[in-house]
Amino acid sequence: MPELTNTDAPEVAAGSRRRAHRVGPRSRPHMLLRLDKRTRESRLVERVREELRAHVGTPSAVQAALIDRCATLTLLCALSEKRAIEAGGLTERSSREHIALCNSLTRALRQLGLQAPPPPRGPSLADLMARDIQKAAG
Helix, strand or coil: CCCCCHHHCCCCCCCCCCCCCCCCCCCCHHHHCCCCCCCHHHHHHHHHHHHHHHHHCCCCHHHHHHHHHHHHHHHHHHHHHHHHHHHCCCCHHHHHHHHHHHHHHHHHHHHHCCCCCCCCCCCCHHHHHHHHHHHHHC
């Protein structure tokens, strides 16, 4: 599970007084869509999206939706773990929520596919024959 590290701390642009919006494991979905690109949470979501897109190759519309869902669930799992560490453990409720988030992430990743796409194929036999004919003729 990717972790939020101190090197990913939120930054405030020079001359900017606006603070980054803080999100937590119980943030509403519309708040997760408005992540400030300066925060470590946003960088985690983008990193997970990039890794899953690289794993899938060129994603279809369904795969793109699953990738977004996986990135969001990864963020929520990381925030839940961070909260548990800061609080010194999980309450019964937060434990059930954390397990539900992790299980949802596992199911979404399983739907996305565990195996990488096949490597790109080389030229077909027809392409090779056409190339040989062009070489012989020219």
